[in-house]
Amino acid sequence: ADLRNSYEKTKYSHACVARRLIEKNKIVQVGIRSLCQKEADFIKKKNLRLFYARDIVGREEWMEEAISRLSDKIYLSIDLDFFDPSLIPAVGTPEPGGLGWYETLKFLRLLTKEKKILGIDVVELSPAPQDIPSSFTAAKLIYKLIAYLTAI
Incomplete structure (x- = not known):
């Protein structure tokens, strides 16, 4: 969930990104699959609404709820860990x-x-030199996003 207060002695680790964002912004997290106990405690303490993958995979009703929780103007961060590793x-x-x-x-x-x-x-792509499918899929995702953003 990237909600740790610190990781490996820094507050600015990849494992702390969402925690830093929550300090100043309203965020919505979709597709969360695992978290540590400290993250779970923080979620409970702050009464955060996360959209866990186990609850949303194969369903569509969550989409409108997630979108409705956002401001009109947003910054979109896609962590490719969101996708199934297949x-x-x-x-x-x-x-x-x-x-x-x-x-x-x-x-x-x-x-x-x-x-x-x-x-x-779009973050967290870490391909080996021979891993063309992961890079291609990430590039296609960006292409699709640009197409959606520029559609008339």
């Missing part, structure tokens, strides 16, 4: 049970129609 295995933390391609595209299409996206980042 789709993109070359990530920092390949965790089974992630979301699939088509449900992700459906969510992103809805999101880009309903919210003004001010910026996007």
Whole structure:
């Protein structure tokens, strides 16, 4: 969930990104599959609503709820660990049970129609030189996002 207060003696680790964001911003996290006890305690203490993969994979009703929790103008950060590793295995933390391609595209299409996206980042791709499918899939995701954002 990247909600740790610190990791490996720094507050600015990849495992702390969401925690830093929550300090100043409203965020929505989708596709969470694992977290440590400290993260679970923080979620409970702050009464955060996370969209866990186990609750949303294969369903669509969560999409509107997730979008409705966002401001009108948003920054979109996509951690490729979000996907099931059968789709993109070359990530920092390949965790089974992630979301699939088509449900992700459906969510992103809805999101880009309903919210003004001010910026996007796509992170955590970590391919070996011979791992062309992971890089291709990440590039295609970015291509799709650009297409959704520029659609008339």
